[in-house]
Amino acid sequence: MSTGLEREHYQAGERVFASGDEADCAYIVESGRVRVETADGKTVIGSIEAGGLLGEMALLDGAHRSATAIADADTVLSVISGDQIESRLAAADPVLQTLIGVLMARFRNTLDGMQGSGGIYQAVETAEPVANKVFQRGLEKVRMENALRAALNTDQLQVVYQPLSALASGRWVGFEALSRWHHPDQGWISPETFIGLAEETGLIVSIGLHVFEQACMRLQEFQQASDACKDGETLFMGINVSGRQFAEPGFFDDIKAIIDRLGIDPTRIKLEVTESLVIDYAAIRDWLNDCHELGFQVALDDFGTGYSGFQHLLELEFDTLKLDQAFVRSMFSNHRSLQMIKAMTSMSKGLGLKLVAEGIETEEHLTALTELGIDYGQGFVIARPMDAAQILASLTKGR
């Protein structure tokens, strides 16, 4: 059977490569046997039979061969080229690249030691700038991960709340909970930096639950403050949920337990999912059903710039669309943008969805979006994200 790989034939005793040779490939032993030994031939390092892998270290670091390989019998080898591995390695997590780099240097130095020279391979920590950069990034990532883990157990992770207003009345009708991390040395770190790391490491599951619980508790306090004023609104709370959380067994049980314990009506919670999540169509449909069965509202976040398109709106029953900030930002500079906002406004009305315009930064934008008849607005000109005490103070004054 052809493997599609280039094959090389060696007679018994013939050399496959010698210590010090340049290297850019590895080999699979298809038949026969290969002996790997130190350059002086005094020590046999290994004997590789059919089905085994040979010369693979070069695939990882491209350094010269640090041992000699000789066919022990008539042998057929398939060649694996360095290119096949290089791009994969370059795309790998910097932590893995770092570990591989360090291991390779240590292993080659050990081999060198066996052969009487010693220690010519630079570990990545002292190697050329590119490798060193990856090494530093790898270490930094591990440090950040540890710090994020620790942050969860201290009070470094906080939640701020950004009001959303009903554009027609200008009154606050709800909030979006946004997490913030106060790193002990680096100060405030944006969620754009740490949410990705949290998703990658699975820490988002615990962080998300923490945010969910905080946000629900605050919603109760905000509602009480609002009720204390004349004509208080029934407020909602938007909470960002990542795909990793939905996929976690027990996610729905956990959030249900929280709202039951706090006595919160689930229809006042809007779970925000970003459009990029909708790529996994079958999964999102199941999650959406689960959310609705429990009574939660679901908002499609960053709508219009992701991948879902209108086809998904046809079949997935979101309750709210959050128009991506990019539309609002360009509504005066790009006439197509304004036309699309108009179209999405009438579409969401027709579909019975609430529409939120995000990223409203100026009075001009606010006025124009209000005139278009968009339901809700969110942005710096309405209010910045604030801590709970600031929100409570504003609500008490009748916002």
Ligand code: C2E
């Ligand atoms: P998002 O869900 O689209 O949240 C809105 C972001 O826009 C927030 O950034 C908010 O501070 C910012 N923003 C609000 N108004 C304006 C405005 O007028 N102009 C501009 N330029 N920006 C505005 P933030 O807080 O940095 O959060 C960034 C993203 O991080 C969020 O985007 C969300 O995707 C994610 N995120 C934040 N907290 C959480 C969380 O607890 N869980 C998850 N899964 N993701 C979160």
Ligand code: CA
């Ligand atoms: Ca959001």
Ligand code: CA
């Ligand atoms: Ca958004």
